[in-house]
Amino acid sequence: MRAHLLENTHAFKLGNDDLRVEPNEEKGRAGMAINEELLGFVKDALARGLSRTDIENALLQAGWKPDQVKSALTAFAQIDEFPIPVPRPKPYLSAHEAFIYLVLFTTLYLATFNFGRLIFQFINLAFPDPAAYAEFADAARQAIRFSIASLVIAFPIFLYLSLLIGRAIKHDPSKRASKVRKWLTYMTLFVAAGVIIGDLTTLVYNFLGGELSLRFGLKVVTVAVIAGGIFGYYLWDLRQEEQETQT
Numbered sequence: 572m573r574a575h576l577l578e579n580t581h582a583f584k585l586g587n588d589d590l591r592v593e594p595n596e597e598k599g600r601a602g603m604a605i606n607e608e609l610l611g612f613v614k615d616a617l618a619r620g621l622s623r624t625d626i627e628n629a630l631l632q633a634g635w636k637p638d639q640v641k642s643a644l645t646a647f648a649q650i651d652e653f654p655i656p657v658p659r660p661k662p663y664l665s666a667h668e669a670f671i672y673l674v675l676f677t678t679l680y681l682a683t684f685n686f687g688r689l690i691f692q693f694i695n696l697a698f699p700d701p702a703a704y705a706e707f708a709d710a711a712r713q714a715i716r717f718s719i720a721s722l723v724i725a726f727p728i729f730l731y732l733s734l735l736i737g738r739a740i741k742h743d744p745s746k747r748a749s750k751v752r753k754w755l756t757y758m759t760l761f762v763a764a765g766v767i768i769g770d771l772t773t774l775v776y777n778f779l780g781g782e783l784s785l786r787f788g789l790k791v792v793t794v795a796v797i798a799g800g801i802f803g804y805y806l807w808d809l810r811q812e813e814q815e816t817q818t
Contacts, residue, residue, distance in 0.1 A: 606639070606642075606643070609630070609635065609639065609643045610643050610646055612630075612643075613626060613630075613643045613644060613646070613647065613656075614647065614656050614658075616629075617647055617656040618654075618655050618656055623644055623649075626644065627640050627641075627644060630643075645659070646658060646659055646661075647659065660745035660748050661748060664749075664750045664751065665749065665751070668746070668749050668751055668752070669751045671732060671735070671736065672736075672749070672751045672752050672755050673751070673755070674728070674732060675729060675732040675733065675736065675755075676755045676758075676759060678725040678726070678728045678729040678732070679729050679759070679801075680762075681721055681725040682721070682722055682725040682726045682729055683797060683801065685717075685718040685719075685721040685722050685725070686718070686722060686797065687793060687794060687797050688714060688718045689715060689718040689719065689722070690793045691790055691793065692711045692712075692714050692715045692718070693715070694786055694789045694790060694793070695707065695711050695786070696708065696711055698784075698785055698786040698789075700786075747812055756805050756808070756809060759801065759805055760802060760805055760806060760809075763798045763799075763801045763802035763805075764802060766794060766798040767794075767795060767798045767799060767802065770791055770794040770795050770798065771795075773791065774791045
């Protein structure tokens with residue numbers, strides 16, 4: 572079976588005897604239309620029994636970008652001894668899941684912020700500034716009380732929703748394709764990365780100014796551990812999802 576690859580092509584059509592790539596007569600088509608044609612080509616090629624490697628090489632030689640080719644190939648599951656390609660679930664949007672995930676990540680942010688604030692106040696009380704201890708001690712205790720109250724409310728809600736979503740995904744893995752989940756996960760990674768960068772920048776700034784102290788160092792470590800833990804967990808979760816998609 573021969574694959575004829577032509578330059579500057581965007582549409583694919585399968586003949587009866589061979590695979591050939593035909594030029595697209597309509598320039599400037601929307602990306603969605605091109606993706607649909609690409610998916611159709613991949614589907615027909617897989618149905619003909621071509622290997623994924625051969626399909627990938629043909630598309631790359633035809634000028635398709637590697638990420639487009641990868642997305643098109645991973646759109647179909649690798650199921651042995653099944654005669655036709657099986658599509659994977661596509662990302663979807665659900666109002667119910669949007670509500671659940673918004674509450675989940677909101678409670679995550681609240682719990683994280685107040686946990687860090689609580690640690691900060693304990694550090695301030697353990698290593699006080701002698702010049703401002705008298706007026707600062709009362710404010711620190713009030714901040715501790717408010718942070719504990721926030722954690723008592725937000726953290727159990729976060730745990731409950733996490734367990735609820737985990738069970739739902741275990742029962743129906745297609746729920747991982749939720750668009751809201753992906754957007755909020757990447758937004759959380761962005762926020763965590765920004766906090767880590769700001770934390771390290773502040774550390775270097777104070778180090779260059781010779782203003783490092785034990786209290787300041789403990790606060791830097793606190794922020795790095797909290798933000799780094801969140802970043803690492805959600806990055807690991809995304810990679811797990813990618814591995815499941817490729818299998």
